[in-house]
Amino acid sequence: MKSPFACFLQTLRACVTDMSCAPFFLVAVLFYAFYYCWPYQAQLPEHIYAAIIDEDQSPLSRRLVQSIIASPDFRVLKSGVDRPAAIEMMKKGEISSIIGIPSDFEKDALNGVPTAITLVTNGAFLVVARMQVSGASAVLARAAAEAVAFRVAMDGESVGDLALATLDNAPLVVTQAMYNDISGYLSFAVSIVFVIIFQSIMLCGLCMLLNDWFSRPVYPDPLVLSFGSPRYLFALIAPVMCICFFWVLFVEGFAFAWHGINSFQNIPATLLCGGFFAWAISSLGLLIGMLFKNSRFAIHAIIISSLPCVFISGNLFPWNNIPVYARLLAWFFPSTPGSDCMLRASQAGATPDEIYPYLVHMLFLGIIYFILAWLVSRKYKGEKGESAMADQERSLAGLAPDPRSSI
Amino acid sequence: MNAPCSWFAALCDVFVREIKGIYQSRGIVAFCFYAPVFWILVVWALLGNGIIQKAKVAFIDNDRTPLTREIARAISAQEYIGLESWTDPRSALDALAAGEVYGVLLIPAGYTRDSLKGRGGSLVLWADENRYAVAGTLRVGLNEVMSAIHIQDVYASVLKTGAGPTISRRLISAVHSDFYSLGNQEGSFLGFLGGTLIPSLIMIAAMFGFLTAFLRELWHKSVSRWLACAGGRFSVAIVGKLLPWYFIYSLIFMFYMALFSGEGGFNITGPVFAWALLGFLCLADFASVAILIAALSPTWRMALVAGAGYAAPALPFTGFSIPQDSMGEAARIFGECLPLTWLVQGQADVWTLGSSLADLGAPLAAMALLIFIPASIGAPLLKIIYGKRAMKEERAS
Numbered sequence: 001m002k003s004p005f006a007c008f009l010q011t012l013r014a015c016v017t018d019m020s021c022a023p024f025f026l027v028a029v030l031f032y033a034f035y036y037c038w039p040y041q042a043q044l045p046e047h048i049y050a051a052i053i054d055e056d057q058s059p060l061s062r063r064l065v066q067s068i069i070a071s072p073d074f075r076v077l078k079s080g081v082d083r084p085a086a087i088e089m090m091k092k093g094e095i096s097s098i099i100g101i102p103s104d105f106e107k108d109a110l111n112g113v114p115t116a117i118t119l120v121t122n123g124a125f126l127v128v129a130r131m132q133v134s135g136a137s138a139v140l141a142r143a144a145a146e147a148v149a150f151r152v153a154m155d156g157e158s159v160g161d162l163a164l165a166t167l168d169n170a171p172l173v174v175t176q177a178m179y180n181d182i183s184g185y186l187s188f189a190v191s192i193v194f195v196i197i198f199q200s201i202m203l204c205g206l207c208m209l210l211n212d213w214f215s216r217p218v219y220p221d222p223l224v225l226s227f228g229s230p231r232y233l234f235a236l237i238a239p240v241m242c243i244c245f246f247w248v249l250f251v252e253g254f255a256f257a258w259h260g261i262n263s264f265q266n267i268p269a270t271l272l273c274g275g276f277f278a279w280a281i282s283s284l285g286l287l288i289g290m291l292f293k294n295s296r297f298a299i300h301a302i303i304i305s306s307l308p309c310v311f312i313s314g315n316l317f318p319w320n321n322i323p324v325y326a327r328l329l330a331w332f333f334p335s336t337p338g339s340d341c342m343l344r345a346s347q348a349g350a351t352p353d354e355i356y357p358y359l360v361h362m363l364f365l366g367i368i369y370f371i372l373a374w375l376v377s378r379k380y381k382g383e384k385g386e387s388a389m390a391d392q393e394r395s396l397a398g399l400a401p402d403p404r405s406s407i
Numbered sequence: 408m409n410a411p412c413s414w415f416a417a418l419c420d421v422f423v424r425e426i427k428g429i430y431q432s433r434g435i436v437a438f439c440f441y442a443p444v445f446w447i448l449v450v451w452a453l454l455g456n457g458i459i460q461k462a463k464v465a466f467i468d469n470d471r472t473p474l475t476r477e478i479a480r481a482i483s484a485q486e487y488i489g490l491e492s493w494t495d496p497r498s499a500l501d502a503l504a505a506g507e508v509y510g511v512l513l514i515p516a517g518y519t520r521d522s523l524k525g526r527g528g529s530l531v532l533w534a535d536e537n538r539y540a541v542a543g544t545l546r547v548g549l550n551e552v553m554s555a556i557h558i559q560d561v562y563a564s565v566l567k568t569g570a571g572p573t574i575s576r577r578l579i580s581a582v583h584s585d586f587y588s589l590g591n592q593e594g595s596f597l598g599f600l601g602g603t604l605i606p607s608l609i610m611i612a613a614m615f616g617f618l619t620a621f622l623r624e625l626w627h628k629s630v631s632r633w634l635a636c637a638g639g640r641f642s643v644a645i646v647g648k649l650l651p652w653y654f655i656y657s658l659i660f661m662f663y664m665a666l667f668s669g670e671g672g673f674n675i676t677g678p679v680f681a682w683a684l685l686g687f688l689c690l691a692d693f694a695s696v697a698i699l700i701a702a703l704s705p706t707w708r709m710a711l712v713a714g715a716g717y718a719a720p721a722l723p724f725t726g727f728s729i730p731q732d733s734m735g736e737a738a739r740i741f742g743e744c745l746p747l748t749w750l751v752q753g754q755a756d757v758w759t760l761g762s763s764l765a766d767l768g769a770p771l772a773a774m775a776l777l778i779f780i781p782a783s784i785g786a787p788l789l790k791i792i793y794g795k796r797a798m799k800e801e802r803a804s
Contacts, residue, residue: 020708032720038738039723045733091760092769093752096730116585123591124755126599128730130543133586173549174529178503180536185729188539204715208708296626299711300438300615303719307608308446312453315538317596318462318509320489326453344506347537354505 004235007222012239014220015205020212024205025240029247032197033255036190041259043184048132049095051086052079058106064117068099068140090122097121097132099140127185179262179347187261191347192315194251195339198277200306202244203285206237207298210289219383228378233370237282244281248274252346265349272352273341276362280334283369290376305333313339337361417638421647424636428623429651439619440655443612447605447659451666457597459544461489464510465499468492472519478530481556482512487548503533509541510534512549540596590673590759598673602758603727603751605663606686607718610693610747613656614718615711617697620648622707624793631797631804641790649694660686677757681764685753688774692746693718695778699785702792718747725751746777 002010015025052068054061069076077095078086086098100118102108108115117140121129180187213223226232252270256263264270292298312330314322322330330336341358344350352359429435466482468475483490491508493499499511511533518528532549534542591598624630637644664682668675675682696717704710723729724742731739731748742748753770756762764771 019706023709023712028716031716036720036723039734039742040729041735041738042729042733045730049732087760091756091762091766093731096732118585118587120587120589122755122759123588123594123598124602124759125727125730126588126591126594126596127540127543127728129588129591130547130594133547133588173546173553174531175546176531176533177536177542178533180539183536183539183542185539188537189723189728191537200719204712212708295434296622296707296711297434297438299708299715300619301442303615303715304438304442304446304608304612306719307604307611307722308450308453311450311600311604316540317454318459318541320463321455321460322453323455326449329449340506343537344504348504348506348535350501350504350506354501 002221002225004231007225007232007235008238010220011209011222011236012242014209014213014222015239015243018209018212021205021209024201024208025243028201028205029198029251032194032201033251036193036197037186037255037259040184040186040189043182043186045128045131048074048097050074050076050097050099051081051089051095052076053083053086053098053100054080055103056101056105060106060109061101064101064105074099096128179265179343179349181262186259187347190259191256191261191263191343192313192339193310195277195342196306196309196313196335198244198248198251199281199309199333199335199338200302202240202278202281203288203302204299205243206240206282206285207289207292207302210286211292211294211296211298214294224383226377227381227383228374230370230374233286233374233377237286237370240282240285241275241278244278245274248277252342261347263346265347266345266351269345269350269352269355270342272359273338273345273355276359276366277334277338277341280338280362280366280369283366283373284334287369287373287376290373290380293380309333309335312336315339315343331361332365334362334365337365413638414640414643417636417640417643418647418650421633421637421643422650424633425620425648425651432623435619435623439612439616439652443608444659444662446608447663447666450604450608451597451601451670454597454600457595457599457601458593459487459541459596462487462510462541462545463489463491463508464512464545465493465502465508466490467494467496467499467511467513469516470514470518474519474522475514478514478552478556481552482549485548485552487544500533503535506535508535509538510545544594590676590755595673597671599727601667601671601673602754603722603725605667606660606689606750606754607722607725607747609656609659609663609686610689610721610750611715611718612659613652613690613693614697614714616652616656617649617694618701618710618714620652621697621701621789621793622710625707625796628800628803630793631800634793634797641786641794645698645786645789649697653690653694656690657687660690673758675758676761678763681762681767682754682757684764685750685757685767685770685774688771688778689746689750692774692777692781695780695782695785698789699781702785702788721745721747724748727751743773744777746774749773749777 014021016022050068052065054065065079068074069079076099078089081089083098083100086095089095090098098118098120100120102115102118105115105117107113119133119140121132123129177183210223213220222232222236226236249271252263252274288298288302292301309330311317312322312326312333313336314327314330319327337358341355341362344355344358345352429439466479468479479490482488490512493502493511496511496513499508502508503511513531513533515528515531518530521528530549530553532545534545536542588594624633633648634641634644637647661683664679664686667673668679697714700710700713700717704713724734724738724745725731725748726734726742731742734742749770753762753767753774756767756770760766
């Protein structure tokens with residue numbers, strides 16, 4: 001009978017040579033490390049492409065238009081357009097926002113009748129709209145206040161200067177961007193999504209390997225010996241754990257450094273997180289592989305669930321706003337504690353003490369899935385493997401069992 | 408005269424055969440139909456009304472004056488921010504690093520003194536920018552509150568000059584900025600993610616569905632029976648095979664439309680027909696790519712890998728998060744070669760800008776082209792490859 005270590009080596013060899021799973025274990029993470037980051041290379045929207053509708057055409061509104069055009073936050077593609085033309089530009093995707101100055105703006109502003117400069121954005125793309133509002137609010141407020149104060153001062157009112165002076169005060173809120181210094185989208189999206197990518201790729205790889213083995217007329221030894229044996233089951237998933245751990249280090253280290261993403265801020269914690277995450281997803285992969293056996297729908301199940309996993313992890317939408325049943329569902333995915341833990345350890349520099357709840361969660365998930373996989377695998381006991389078949393053939397031929405099979 | 412009739416008769420035969428095949432496989436029903444619907448409902452339900460509420464923020468007041476207490480009350484009244492009192496900045500920042508809170512808000516000592524002396528004080532917010540969506544919401548919420556408080560301060564300052572309430576009001580309230588977020592004024596993440604993530608999920612499921620339709624014949628070694636059912640017409644074999652799947656995913660897409668506009672209450676300003684057409688065309692694009700993938704993949708596993716690789720990571724290229732004009736030229740062009748990009752953009756135009764069919768010329772033409780190109784390459788290849796497989800099966804039997 002083969003030793004667990006021999007099974008480990010045979011499984012590792014299969015992981016990197018068997019075409020049913022090798023693309024997942026060898027190529028997929030490397031490919032995604034660059035492909036997924038590709039659209040986010042700019043990190044932030046470069047400019048707010050805007051058109052200005054000036055329905056007032058007064059000295060005050062012209063001054064306001066000049067202030068907005070001078071602002072580096074906006075790239076005004078057209079000013080003085082009418083509303084239908086601006087909406088047409090937005091429909092064609094030429095601009096992403098419309099700034100409107102209403103008619104009688106000057107008259108209303110100077111007579112104390114409330115009036116407003118409007119910024120219209122596309123609410124279908126909320127994150128971009130938020131960026132635009134955030135970037136535009138200070139510019140528009142300042143431009144409007146300057147314009148009004150200028151006109152009031154021209155009327156001889158000294159309070160215009162005072163209003164300007166108040167604008168020069170310290171900012172109301174100083175925001176310190178933590179762990180993602182430039183508030184870049186690449187750093188934000190990729191570091192979260194990569195945990196889900198790891199999970200999907202490793203689960204697919206392990207499930208495809210097991211599916212391939214289960215589809216063979218004679219099962220390979222590592223699979224047969226693992227039925228009902230925790231030691232051999234562990235030998236079966238240990239290569240996947242090693243491969244997953246390697247790719248975690250590669251992405252969090254080399255790939256993120258290449259892309260300029262903050263990572264490895266706490267090295268021991270990141271390594272621990274990578275190790276526990278590899279354990280949890282390998283165990284889950286083992287369970288799914290054992291359950292699906294030679295059914296061909298494992299990839300369907302894994303990939304379909306991967307996209308929602310990003311959103312139930314609590315990193316895009318606050319955890320306390322997610323309904324209890326969705327949280328309960330999320331609890332069973334290794335990506336939930338995995339993404340939190342990796343963000344904390346690698347990006348935020350949390351210490352092992354600070355991430356231990358996530359580590360315990362992943363350890364616990366791994367144990368549960370491993371035990372379940374062991375229980376499932378016991379059902380398959382008695383199904384024959386390579387060595388057993390070879391021994392049977394040898395005994396039928398009147399020969400002693402092959403001594404090499406007991407290495 | 409009989410040719411079209413026999414074509415349709417054969418199509419019906421293949422259609423019925425495919426329906427039976429779907430119905431008889433529990434795996435197909437579970438993973439190509441129930442699983443996507445289940446995940447659509449989970450994504451829909453998990454966002455609630457899509458408004459970020461009471462995101463936890465550690466609050467440290469080092470000034471402890473009536474003014475700072477008033478600020479804390481005003482911020483607490485804001486729906487986005489849930490303040491939790493902390494005393495030690497160090498431990499609050501540790502909590503931020505550990506992910507227990509989304510931000511740390513500090514009122515520094517001397518804030519009230521600086522404010523009253525006219526120098527102005529600043530609150531300090533440490534925001535976890537790795538959880539960008541929440542951090543952005545915190546910034547917007549906090550700025551709203553502080554701007555309102557600041558306007559009151561300016562009003563009081565101007566009053567002190569003896570300018571009188573009229574001029575004071577004129578300065579602070581005459582001009583303000585209004586922000587309109589078309590189609591999603593309340594800034595709901597449900598509208599944002601519902602409009603992007605769910606169509607993406609449907610298209611991934613559709614890709615698997617279309618591929619499974621072809622792969623099932625390989626699994627069961629029934630390619631020859633499938634082609635025989637089509638009477639040897641390959642066009643019938645492909646259309647008849649994909650039609651039931653197309654119908655199922657069209658129904659799921661319409662279910663999503665009903666969910667989004669009906670249950671979600673997002674008011675669609677353009678014609679619903681145009682929206683549905685975009686979805687149907689996108690499904691046809693995925694069916695066309697599935698033909699190409701099925702033709703080119705040497706094994707069924709490779710076909711599923713290629714299908715997943717094509718459909719799953721397409722979302723970032725649509726411009727839903729970072730605008731397309733901020734992407735590099737190559738990434739933008741690549742994004743435009745993906746049907747999901749046109750679906751997401753076109754759907755947003757219909758939803759928020761009220762685009763009619765005439766306005767949607769570019770997306771519709773692009774999507775039509777994206778049906779034609781993969782199908783025109785994939786169908787002849789599939790005919791050759793599956794034809795050989797059918798012959799092999801016949802020889803083996």
